Amino acid sequence: MENKWKRYTVTAALPYANGGIHLGHLAGAYLPADTYARYRRLKGDDVLYICGSDEHGVPITLGARKEGITPQQFVDKYHSLMKNSFAEFGISFDIYSRTSNKIHHETAQQFFLDLYNKGVFTEETSQQLYDEQEKMFLADRYIMGTCPVCGNEKAYGDQCEKCGSSLSPKDLKNPVSVLSGNVPVMKETKHWYLPLQNYEPWLREWILDNHKDDWKTNVYGQCKSWLDGGLQPRAMTRDLDWGVKVPLPGSEHKVLYVWFDAPIGYISATKELKPNDWEKYWKDKDTRLLHFIGKDNIVFHCIIFPTILHSHGEYIVPDNVPANEFLNLEGEKLSTSRNWAVWLHDYLKDFPGMQDTLRYVLTSIAPETKDSDFTWKDFQDRHNNELVAILGNFVNRTMVLTHKFYNGKIPVYGNLTESDRELIASIKVAQQNICDSLEKFRFREALQELMNLARAGNKYLTDNEPWKIVKSNEERCATVMYLSIEITAYLAQLMQPFLPVAAEKTLSMLNLPKKNWSAELKGQLIHPGHQLNEAGLMFRKIEDEEITAQVEKLKANQKQVVLQTEPKNPESEIANSVINYDDFAKLELRVGTVTAAEKVKKADKLLQLTIDMGNEVRTIVSGIAEHYTPEQMIGKQVSVVANLAPRKIKGIESKGMILMAEDADGKLKIVSPAETVNSGSKIS
Ligand SMILES: [Zn+2]
Numbered sequence: 001m002e003n004k005w006k007r008y009t010v011t012a013a014l015p016y017a018n019g020g021i022h023l024g025h026l027a028g029a030y031l032p033a034d035t036y037a038r039y040r041r042l043k044g045d046d047v048l049y050i051c052g053s054d055e056h057g058v059p060i061t062l063g064a065r066k067e068g069i070t071p072q073q074f075v076d077k078y079h080s081l082m083k084n085s086f087a088e089f090g091i092s093f094d095i096y097s098r099t100s101n102k103i104h105h106e107t108a109q110q111f112f113l114d115l116y117n118k119g120v121f122t123e124e125t126s127q128q129l130y131d132e133q134e135k136m137f138l139a140d141r142y143i144m145g146t147c148p149v150c151g152n153e154k155a156y157g158d159q160c161e162k163c164g165s166s167l168s169p170k171d172l173k174n175p176v177s178v179l180s181g182n183v184p185v186m187k188e189t190k191h192w193y194l195p196l197q198n199y200e201p202w203l204r205e206w207i208l209d210n211h212k213d214d215w216k217t218n219v220y221g222q223c224k225s226w227l228d229g230g231l232q233p234r235a236m237t238r239d240l241d242w243g244v245k246v247p248l249p250g251s252e253h254k255v256l257y258v259w260f261d262a263p264i265g266y267i268s269a270t271k272e273l274k275p276n277d278w279e280k281y282w283k284d285k286d287t288r289l290l291h292f293i294g295k296d297n298i299v300f301h302c303i304i305f306p307t308i309l310h311s312h313g314e315y316i317v318p319d320n321v322p323a324n325e326f327l328n329l330e331g332e333k334l335s336t337s338r339n340w341a342v343w344l345h346d347y348l349k350d351f352p353g354m355q356d357t358l359r360y361v362l363t364s365i366a367p368e369t370k371d372s373d374f375t376w377k378d379f380q381d382r383h384n385n386e387l388v389a390i391l392g393n394f395v396n397r398t399m400v401l402t403h404k405f406y407n408g409k410i411p412v413y414g415n416l417t418e419s420d421r422e423l424i425a426s427i428k429v430a431q432q433n434i435c436d437s438l439e440k441f442r443f444r445e446a447l448q449e450l451m452n453l454a455r456a457g458n459k460y461l462t463d464n465e466p467w468k469i470v471k472s473n474e475e476r477c478a479t480v481m482y483l484s485i486e487i488t489a490y491l492a493q494l495m496q497p498f499l500p501v502a503a504e505k506t507l508s509m510l511n512l513p514k515k516n517w518s519a520e521l522k523g524q525l526i527h528p529g530h531q532l533n534e535a536g537l538m539f540r541k542i543e544d545e546e547i548t549a550q551v552e553k554l555k556a557n558q559k560q561v562v563l564q565t566e567p568k569n570p571e572s573e574i575a576n577s578v579i580n581y582d583d584f585a586k587l588e589l590r591v592g593t594v595t596a597a598e599k600v601k602k603a604d605k606l607l608q609l610t611i612d613m614g615n616e617v618r619t620i621v622s623g624i625a626e627h628y629t630p631e632q633m634i635g636k637q638v639s640v641v642a643n644l645a646p647r648k649i650k651g652i653e654s655k656g657m658i659l660m661a662e663d664a665d666g667k668l669k670i671v672s673p674a675e676t677v678n679s680g681s682k683i684s
Helices: 023-042 058-067 071-089 102-117 196-209 217-228 258-273 295-312 344-350 355-364 376-406 418-439 443-464 474-494 500-510 544-557 570-576 581-585
Strands: 007-012 046-053 095-098 122-131 143-146 173-177 185-194 237-239 254-256 287-292 327-329 372-374 589-599 607-612 617-622 637-641 647-649 652-654 660-662 668-670
Touching: 007 023, 007 258, 023 046, 023 287, 023 327, 023 344, 023 355, 023 372, 023 418, 023 443, 046 071, 046 258, 058 071, 071 095, 071 344, 071 355, 095 258, 102 254, 102 258, 102 295, 122 173, 185 237, 185 295, 196 217, 196 295, 217 295, 254 258, 258 295, 344 544, 355 376, 355 443, 355 500, 372 376, 376 443, 376 474, 376 500, 376 544, 418 443, 418 474, 443 474, 474 500, 607 637, 617 652
Parallel strands: 007 046, 007 287, 046 095, 327 372
Antiparallel strands: 122 185, 143 173, 237 254, 589 607, 589 637, 607 617, 647 652, 660 668
16 A cells, blocks of 8 residues: 555653663553654655653652652653663664653643633632642642542552552542641642543544544554543643643643643654754644554543644644553563563663564564563573574575575576575565555564565575585576575565664675665565675574573562562571662551451461551451461551552452561561550551
8 A cells, every 4th residue: 555644753652751661661662663663764754753751740759759859850860761771772763852851841831822822721620639738739649549449548549550440539538648648638729621522523533433444443442432431621730840830820830731741742852853844743634643652541642632632723633543452571460669570771781782682572472452471481482493593594594505605695596496486476475464564553463474484485495405406406506595695685674673683784794785665675686796794693592591580580679579478588688788768768667456367278378467557457468377376466566568569369469568577496476566556657
């Protein structure tokens, strides 16, 4: 399909500047968008790949508060971490900007004013939760309470991270301020709302009618259920001091809602990159706007941001939003709070020069239609059995043999057989299939086609055994080697969007320039007499020890969580490391009173404890059944690590852990206050 688009604006979700980049982020948005952008450039299209750090919003202020630094220092730190990892990994952004830039503040404010002046917003005065001690309105993330849907006691005011429900602070039962721990009061405040419900007919037509066939079913389905559920006005401003200031008089302590300002970051970044002709990438109807995101961002990129763009009137809306599902890790959900994640900056340190391997594996298992699972064993298998054994092996054999037989000079070939012609035809088919799949955002399928071509090459070499006929049938040997080099040349060109490092290496070994896929990638790429450069190894093998080390590292990093059921030698614990006060301050330690206790079925060591924590009652599973009977535990006061991520033990959800002292003989003793205190008392 030759296309109607003059240019492409490709965006990948702005990563939030409160951590690093992990494999889930890469698989969700950055890698598919990068593969796609590289493909478009190879086709000779005008494409911009836009991204940057999202640096506003409440988790930033909360994170900075925790680390004892300013929000600006906080985002500076994570922005450079993310920017550097992306650069080293080779994500080919045309620009990686950030939303704390002046140009972004100006752009977002102007956008807000444009909508304000057009009368798009409604003004509403409402009662908001207010922390009297801290003298501030509480943003959704500053409020915690019990989720009305699943009963999770640590749900935030905007979302329950356990069941995924989208919430409003008023939905929460027993809300408390994250800042002071106090129960917030209601106070009056004014905000500007985007009346999404007024745009419902337009959204229905645009998404449900016009994109029924080309949007991914997971994306389309989510949009449909949002629309069928009925849209509500959404506040586009917040009471907060960190962010883009609301550009209206009397709004000193108000900022733009982070989901208003962040997507406009794509526009500001384009402006920064192309100050003179940025507009055509956002306003010209011939421009194809594509948002690459993870599934958690679908509503923002398919409903809210398009409504903002559409209501402005001058902007185009996305033509597609190829959102991915989630990537799991070793069979479990990725979790940054439990540190169950593989971080890109760690990977780059541990596997220097092996960017392509990660690209290959993450594309092979891309969560395009459903969640998928990354395991280190599979990573090793795919690298050793596919990249090394199929692609690397074929290129290497071809290069080495051509050097051996012809000193690297492409021989004059003879008559082609039927199977030679079939092979040549299969190159064309592979090329076409790769392009078709990439056009449809089916990256797994496209990569599979590439590998099938390498497989065909390997089979051709093996079937024809040129090493056996080099003396006896010189003409046939020359033909076989010529065709093998021709396949290698196509592979080198076609692997560029997927494996840019390996592609560069192979092209350099072949002594060939990159070709434009639209104009030049046809017919013969290699001609007799062409001189090859030295052959080099494309991939090294990954050893078992490297994989074992990664699995151990992953487990060690989430050590705090498993400590409870696997007591460690106390001496080695002390020797382990020194922490600073910030690390200690992250722990929330409280005294709880055991109100009930029972043995956990089929687990000799475990007791299930019901613990009164003052304003809540918790279940904690503890490995103390060999040291205390259930009866002994009832009424005891225990020290609880209260902010530990919940964990399922023998099917029971354990929320927190109790502290134990281990005697020299291995006996565990609970750690209790010397005198009885109120349940829920803070330990510091
Ligand atoms: Zn919930």
